[in-house]
Amino acid sequence: MTGRGPFARGSTEPAVVPFSAAVTGIGLVTAAGVGIEEAWQGVCGTGAAPSVPHLPELDGLPCDFMYTVDSLDTKAALGVAAQRLMDRFSQLAVIAAREAVADAGLDTSVWDSGRVAVVIGSAHGGLPFYDEQHTTLTERGARRVSPKLAPLSVVNGAASSVAMDLGVHGPSQAVSTACSSGTVAIGTAHQMLRTGACDIVVAGGAESVRSRLLIASACQMRAVSTRRDDPRAACRPFDTHRDGFVVGEGAGLLVMERPEHARARGAVVRARVAGYGASSDAYSAVAPDPDGLGIERALRTALADAGAGAADIGHVNSHGTSTVANDLIEATMLRRVLGEHPLVTSTKAMTGHTLGAAGGIETALTVLALQHQLVPPTVNLDAPDPAIPVEVVSKEARHAAFDCAVKTSLGFGGHNAALVLTRA
Secondary structure, three states: OOOOOOOOOOOOOOOOOOOOEEEEEEEEEEOOEEOHHHHHHHHOOOOOOOOOOEOHHHOOOOOOEOEOOOOOOHHHHHOHHHHOOOOHHHHHHHHHHHHHHHHOOOOOOOOOHHHEEEEEEOOOOOHHHHHHHHHHHHHHOHHHOOOOHHHHHOOOHHHHHHHHHHOOOOOEEEEOEOEOHHHHHHHHHHHHHHHOOOOEEEEEEEEOOOOHHHHHHHHHHOOEOOOOOOHHHOOOOOEOOOOOEOEEOEEEEEEEEOHHHHHHOOOOOOEEEEEEEEEEOOOOOOOOOOOOHHHHHHHHHHHHHHOOOHHHOOEEEOOOOOOHHHHHHHHHHHHHHHOOOOEEEOOHHHHOEOHHHHHHHHHHHHHHHHHHOEEOOEOOOOOEOOOOOOEEOEOOOEEOOOOEEEEEEEEOOOEEEEEEEEEO
16 A cells, blocks of 8 residues: 555655554454454454354344354353353453453553553443343342342443453543444543553453343344344345344453553554544434534544544444445445545454444454454455445455554444554
8 A cells, every 4th residue: 555644655754643552452352253363363254153143032033143252151261259240241341351461461460550541332331131130120029139230230340340350540431432432442542541641541342232122122223134044144244235233242452552651661562543533423313424424524533633644544444334324324434535445344244243342342353454464354245235435355354555544433323433543
């Protein structure tokens, strides 16, 4: 990739990067694989097929399947006592955080825990536990309701659990901006590091919504696919025959550091978060702005924040939900802002739409794409929609040379976010 911007290969222009956070660690828990290597191989199509089972708790619904992480033994990973004090989304976050911290080579026994922060996004928090306790209330009475309902079901459960598990005494925050939550969490971390409020932030998203109530509502909204005969092929971003997303569970967390802190301890830097932008559509509770002006504003803000131009961007990990409206609106916006050259993908066909965790998981995958110079494929893209005006990588991962990539996210309520990432 060659262009005029400051990140283009061979550019003689000085880079204008006000602040660039170092990504030194990744933790991934996904239906495509658990752990960095397994998840990366999964989304690139060289690993095991994702688990997309029909779930008994969804029997009778038009969509009765989800992307799950059933291969993960949370009891073995966390211990029975610790597991009981966390809803599943928090459990997945703690496991991902431990991997990210280990990947970063951090020794938590000697770090200055007051200079470490945790920022984790989730759209629904502990919704399954809330559902369970509501059933208990209606069927068995108020005296049988768990006193742990509040701490286990609230959206901040993942952030607080990770902070306690790692012994973090700096800021611990939860972000909830629907399906852009994980991306906004990473953007918030970028801002915290820029201001010098902390030296290290563990940031990303976590979600697990095995909830009959939520899936029933999504079916009524016609947001989810109803391809019950072939769940693994149901999620098909940018395909002519797409009919909605498939919900998934998972967690994706980054360890982000101030550059001088990473340098001082000799950390290996995987990539850098160079720019962040966010915006609101102020249009609809569920539908994106049909002209894509909100996500465009977020993307242009992120590019300006990074000092990057359209010509610099070689890859976009899109929101790409597999809904008719979102895919077309987002792709049209990407063509308008970035032109035709970036290679676009949606990894949701291998992970499911993990809602508030999506931005964390997909940003981590974008970091790996920069490192490996490899764009994961958009699987299940059998009949590309001719109205989609960007180049979408399909079927097989594609090798490419690029120094700068973008992650975009859109959420119900018009919450938009975008990140610009660069090679280390």
